[in-house]
Amino acid sequence: MGALRRPLGALPLRLLVALLVLLAAAAAAPTAAAARRDADIVLVGGGTAGCALAARLCAALPSRRVVLLERGPPRNGTEEFLVRSPRQALASWALPSLLEAFPTAAEPSLGGRRIRLMVGASLGGGSAVNIGQWTVPLDGTVGRWGVDGLDEAAARRHYRRAARQVGVAVPRRGLWQQYADDWLAAAERAGLPSVSEAGWPQPDRGAWVHRLTVDAAGRRRDACSAYVTPALGGACAHNLRVVQGVAVTKVLWDDDRAAGGAPRRPAAGGRRRVTGVAYVMSTDRDAARPRVRSLRARLAVISTAGAVGSPALLQRSGIGPPAVLRRAGVPPRVDLPVGEQFATRPLVGVTHSYAGGTARLAVENNGSVVASAAARRAWEAGRGGVLGVAAFAGLGRVPDGDGGYVSATFTVDPAPGDRRFRTYCMTNTASSGQLAVVDGSPFTPPTVITNLLGGGAAEVTTMLSCLRRVAAVGDAFAPRFAMRQTEPEPGRPLDEAYVRDLAGSSAHFVGGAPVGAVLDGRLRVRGFHNLYVVDSSAIPSIPPSAGTMASVYMLAEHMAGRLARVFRPVGA
Template sequence: MQAFYLALITSALIHLTCAQFTDFLIVGGGTAGCVLASKLCVAFPNAHITILERGLPRSPQSDFLVHAPRKLFDVLGDRSVGEAITSLPDAGINGRTTVALTGATLGGSTTINGMQWTLPLPGTIEQWGVPNLTTASADPYFRRIYNKVGFGPPQNPLQYADDYVSAGVQAGFELNNNPFDTSTLRSIWQTRLSIDSNFRRNDAYSAYLRPLLDNSCAKNVAVVQGATASKIVFTQSTDSNTGATTVRATGVDTVPSPGSTHKAQRYWARREVLVTAGPYNSPKLLQLSGVGTRAVLDAAGVAQVLELPVGEATVGRASGTIPSTYSGVPDEAANNITLVNSPEARQQWEAGLGGILSTPVSAANGRAGTDAYFGCTIVPFVPGPPELRSACYHNTETTGYLRIRDSNPFSAPLLKNNFLSSQADVNRLKRCLENMADVHRQFPASFKMRFKYPPNGVVTEGYVRSVAQWGAHFVGGCAIGDVVTGEFKVKGCSGLRVIDASSIPTMPVSAGPMASVYLLAELMGDRLVEEYKGVLE
C-alpha cells in the first residue's frame, strides 16, 4: 500500500513539474488555445503542453447552462464562465456605455456565444496579412472546422424559423443553403449552429481538446484552471560584439483567480509562449507585461519592455434590433418558461433525447450586402405578447482602444469602442435595420405582426443611435502588422506569439469572428507542427 501511495505522489509531482516547465505554454484555454493544444499534443507526443486557464472548473449548473441551447441567455448572465467589461461612454450612441462579454472558462467565448456559423465575404481574409492565406486557401480549413465542431441546421429548430427565412426571400434576400458559399451578397439561411447529436453545444474545448485528454494526449497536456496570467516573463540579453539587445519570452507569472486554491506560480516555456487569452485579455496581458505604448504603460505604472501599439487600434461592432410582436399564431413552443425550467425537460435533455432545451434561440442568419450581417431570435420577452427580434451587426472600419488602468491583473481595462462615431457606420446599421423591417412586413397576415418599435417600422438615425448596443465582436488589440507578424510573432521579441481574435486587424466583413478564429488557430497549429517537425519528434 505504501508503494502505491508513493507512486501516486511521485506521479503527481512529475505532472506538476512538467506543467511548470513545459515546451509550449498556452495562455488561455479558449477557442484558439484548445485548437492549438490539440494539434501540438498529437503531433509531438514527447513534448509537453501546458494550458493556463483563468476560469475555475465549471459547476454542474454552469455546465448545464453552457451546453443546453435554450439556456443561451441564462449563460450570458453567469459570471463564473464569462467576464463583463463596461465600456467608456460613446458619443455616437448618445453618451451611453455598453457592456462587453467574453468567455472565462475552458472553450472561451465558444461556450457563451450564439454558436452561429458565418463566413466573411471574399477579399476579407486577404486583408489580414497572413502569408499564403486567401479566401480560396481558407476553404479547406473552413470545411474541416465545420465538420469537426459539428455545425449545421439544428435538429430541433424554432417553430417559425422557416417562416422567417421565407419572409426574407420575399423581402429580396437569396436563399443560401451552402455553408461555404460567400458569393451572394444578400442572402439568408436557417441558422447553422454547433449543436451535437446529443443536443449539446459543442465548443472548442469539447470538440478539439477534451476527447484527447483521456487518450492520446493524457500524458503530455496539463490544463491548469483557476490561474490568472499576471505577466509574461522576458529575458533580455546584450550581444557583447554588437551591443544589440534581444528580448525573449521565457515564461508567465500567474496569480490565483478569485475562488481558486492555486498559489502564485511561475511557469516556464522551453519553446514558446502562445498567448490565446482572447480579444480583450490578450492585449491586456501584453500591456501588463510591459508591451505597449509608453504613455499607456507609464500611466498604469508598468515598466516598458517593448514599444508596440498594443490595444490602440481595436475594432468593435455595434448592433441594433427590430422587434415585432405576433398575436395571430401560437407563441413559439420553446418560449414556455415553465416547461423550459421543469425537471422533466432537464431529464429529457440530460438523457440525450433533446426536447425543449435543445431548441436554440436563433432562427436564421443572413448578409445585408456589405453593410452588415443579421440574425433572428425568438425568445420570451416578458411580460407582453410573443415577439421575435431581428438584429443587425454592422461592418465598420472605426477603431477604438483598450488600455490597462493599472498593474492589477484583475482591474477591468479602459475600453473605448467609438460606436457609431462615423456617419458611414450609422448609415450601414440604418440600412440593415430597414431591411429587417421589410422582412417583418413579409410575414403572412395570419401572424398579425406588429412593430413594437420603431413606430410602423420606420427607421431613423435617432432610432439607430438610441438602440445601438455592443455587437458581441471585438478584434485588433494585437493586430497583425502593427503588433504581430504574419506568423503571429510579437514584433521585437522571440518565443512569443498571439493567436486569437485580437490578432485579426479588421472585422470579418458581414460575419462574426468565430469561424475566422478557428481558421487562424487551425492554420497556425499546422504551421507550428511543420516548424518544429524534426526538432520535437
C-alpha cells in the first residue's frame, strides 16, 4: 500500500493498473463477511458522489467507521484499461460490467418510441465511463436548488476543490482531437466565438476545447482513482472499507406503520431513525431466493446510488407513491413523491462527411492506429498518444430559445475509418417524467418514462434552433474538408419530425429524489432523522447548459463538510 502514496500520474501505466486491480481485490473484496461488520456511516453506491463523499468523510472523521457499498465487482485488467483510456470510453459502454443500459417504457412524446438509458455499473460510476467533460452550469443555478448553505459563492469553492482533486484541465495540445482547431474556426465563422469557460461568469454563447478529467499522460481520473484510492492508501486506511459485489435491497428502520397498514406522510417534528441496510450478493442476481444479509449503521445511511439507483432504493424500502409501490409488491410505508420528477436532457445530432475533401482521416478515428501495439505502448509509457485523446473534440453553448450546449466529435458515431463529423445538441428542458420500481429486486431495472421533449412547442423549437446552428458550423469548415451534410440526409428537412424521430437521452439524469419534494435542505429524506441522499437525484432540475458530473462532485464536497460537522464526536 505504501506505493500508493506516490502521485498516481507518476506511476508506469502497467503498475498503476496492477495496483488499482489489487487494491480493489484486497480492500473491496465482494464477501459477505466484509460487509457484515457494523459501521457508523454506510454509503450505498460507489459512483461519483459515493467515492468523493466517502473519502472526504473518512478523512474528516478518523474515529468513525465508514463503509462504502458498491454493486459492481472489482474490475479486471481489461476493464481497467477501458476505463483509463479516454479514447476507449465508447468501448467501455459495450461491457455490462462497466455500464448498465436499459430501455424506457414507450414514450408518448416520441410517438411511442423507446429510448436507451445508461448508468455506470462499477466503482466510480458514471465518472469511470463518461466522456470526461467538465462543465459548470450557468451562473445563478445552484443557489436555486434549496440546499442549506449552498449559495453561488460556496458552490464555486466546491467546484474548484473538486476540480483540483480530480485534476481537471484542458488537455495538452498532443491530446486534442486532430481537427479541434478547424472546428473552433468553423464555429467562429458560424457565429460561435472561441471562449474560455474555466472561470466565472460562465459564457452562454461560444465554443471551446473542453476541460477533462484526464491527466497529462492521457489517463482518466475517475472518482475512484481521484478520491478512494488515495484515501485507502493513506489517511483512511484504518476507517474506510469499500465492499464491492453487494446489492442493497432496502434501507432498514423501526416499523412505523399507521393503523391498518396505511402509509404515513412524514409528520413535522416526528422523524424515523434508520438502523442499516439489507443486501444480497451481486453474484446471486439469478438466484430464485438469494440470501438476504444486513449491515448496521450506527449514525446514518447515505444513498449515493445515483440518479436511477437512489430513487429505486427508496421505493424498494417502502418510500414513495403508494400506488407505485403496491404495483411493485412493495408495502408502502412513507408517502413521498419519489421518482415523480425524474428528468433527463434531450440529445439530437447532425452529421457531416469530409470524405470528398483533401483532409486526411482524423487519426483518432483511424482504427488501425487506435488498435496498434505502438499506440498501446505509448499510452502505457505515459506519453498519451491516440489512446489518450478524448472521444469528443470540444463543447459549445448556444443561447437560442431556452439555450443548450453542444458537443462535437470526429469519432463517436462513425465506424473507424469513416470521414465523418458529428455534433450533438443537448438543450435545456423543464420537462420531467417518472421512475417506478417493478419489484423489490435491486437487479430489475425500473420502469422509466422520460417525457423527453414533452414540455411543449418551445422545447422542439429550441432544439431545432440549436441543430440549425451546428449544421451551419459543419458547413463553415475550410474548403479542404469539402463538408457535406449527411444527416438529415438530402431531401429530409430539419424539422420537428426529425427531432422526435432521433431524440435520445444525454445520460444526464436528475430529480428522482429532489430537494424540496423528497429531501429537506440538509438532503435528508423527509420524515427521517438520519437517511440522506447525496447524488444527482437530489438535484431538482437539469443544470442549464452543462452536464451533471461537475455538479455531483461539487454537491458531494459541500455535503462532506456539513455532514462531518454533524457526525463529529463531541469534543473532537
